[in-house]
Amino acid sequence: MGDGRLLLGVNDNARHLLLMGDQAIFSLFPDHPDIPELPAAVHERLKTDFTRHALHDAFTIKGTTYVLQNAYGPVSLLVATERTHEESRALNIFLIRVGLIAGLLALELIAVALAARTFLVEPLERLALAVAEWRRGAPFDPRINRSIPLEIRHLERAFLRATRRLTRHEQELEKSAHHQDMLIREIHHRVKNNLQVIASLLNLQASRIRSHEAREEFRLVRDRVRALATLHRYLYSENGLSALDVQSFLEELCSILFSAHNMNTQTRIRLKLDIEHVLISPDQAVPVALIVTEVVSNALRYAFPENRSGAISISLRRVPNPPPEKEGLVELELGDNGIGLDAARASESRTRREGIGIQLIRGFARQINADLLINNDGGTWYNLKFVPADPVPTAVAIAQQAINRDDSPIS
The missing domain is CATH 3.30.565.10 (Histidine kinase-like ATPase, C-terminal domain)
Structure with a gap:
């Protein structure tokens, strides 16, 4: 039969001691009579355990782990063990591996963040900046890298088509408004010319009338027509208002x-x-x-x-x-x-x-x-x-207001 003491780890780095009621310390195995010198802190801890009648206690002091277990009556078993070289090596390897795993995870997270920034966030920011510049009148040019995800490129092309259509629509709207503005100016000009012709005819007719009273009536009508003709020269203002x-x-x-x-x-x-x-x-x-x-x-x-x-x-x-x-x-x-x-x-x-x-x-x-x-x-x-x-806004002013409303930010 084998030696049952092996169950207690006699051959490892552990030391087994007996503590008596008077706090005397003896080796558990006679063939290992050496009693180690325990630090003062260990004695203080054991003294406290005896005072409290503790049946079990475990603590580590100066790299040595102590385990106290009551055996019989006032007698207790104290086991002191230190980490072996193999255990220290295994622990160091474990910590290194955990550190490597954590470092790799951190590097992967950084790489993912950088990739997301490069291929997702920055293209979207450039796209938003290009839209903002386009709203201020600049051509739409997002300058997005071709290596970005396909979805972002599809979004860019969709914005490009939309901005081109909107730009053409705004240009057509402004062109139509300017055309209408010119037509209204032409109408005012023609009305003014016609009224001036009427006033001249009235003046010519008045000069051929001998009756003073009738001549004065013609001149009164002439003055009113001239007033209307003069008015049509001032009705259409350049400040965007028909006033x-x-x-x-x-x-x-x-x-x-x-x-x-x-x-x-x-x-x-x-x-x-x-x-x-x-x-x-x-x-x-x-x-x-x-x-x-x-x-x-x-x-x-x-x-x-x-x-x-x-x-x-x-x-x-x-x-x-x-x-x-x-x-x-x-x-x-x-x-x-x-x-x-x-x-x-x-x-x-x-x-x-x-x-x-x-x-x-x-x-x-x-x-x-x-x-x-x-x-x-x-x-x-x-x-x-x-x-x-x-005052009534001109056609150009109305068109510009409509364009500005379309360009207003979405809340």
Whole structure:
């Protein structure tokens, strides 16, 4: 039969000791009487175990593992063992292999991240940047490497086809809008020319009429037609809005009216203009032009008889602090410091003419929803307050707005 002590590992690196109740230490095997010198920390731990009456304890001090197990009564078995060279070598090999496996996993993760960055993230970023540049007007050019995945290349080609179609569509839209814009300009130009021809015919016809009253009626109609012809030169603006440039228009209109009566704006009858920058829509521009024509024409004919001197004033300004329901309210005040409306009605013919002019002014004021006040104190004054309608965008501006809405970012 074999030696049963081999079960306790006598031939390995372990030492087997007996601890008595008085903490005396003896070797378990008489043929191995050597008792190792235990560190002070081991003695302190064993003392604590005896104090606590511990039946089992295991601890490691200075590379040596100690196992305490109660055997019988106060006698306990203490086994002290150190790692053998083979165990240390095996442990080192195990740790090296674990480290290599962990390092390989880390390298694989880094390689996967770099590959994903190179072949997926960067191509998508370049594609997004190319789309953003295209929206700002640059040609679509993603500059994607041919070695990227096939799906990304398919996505690039899809974006390329879409941007080309959208670019062609925008170019066609802008071309159509410019064409429509030119047509509208041509319409205004032709209308202006036709009205000027009509005004010339009326003027020619008036020169052949002997009746003073009939000749004056023809000239009144001529002035109104000239006002409309002048208006069509200013209705179409260059700032993307179909609106009336009020200040320039009134300056030219009044100059034409003065010239039609063989007068200058700074001689016997002076012209005073105080016009703020206010945009008026085409629908309101026609009544405003005709109101100014009626007032200035009547003032030139009747307000300063017998070569009197005076002034005709026109002002257009925004009303400060208007009511909330009339936001943007403006005030148009025009008149003269002549003899006044009542004095001008001295003769029967002038009464009829003045009556027609006032009726026209009232009618035009209703067209723009204006509040009209007529004052005869110190001349004849007309005060109109109305809210300008929003100017209408031109065809090019509408097309550009549609393109900008299509280019807006998706939320």
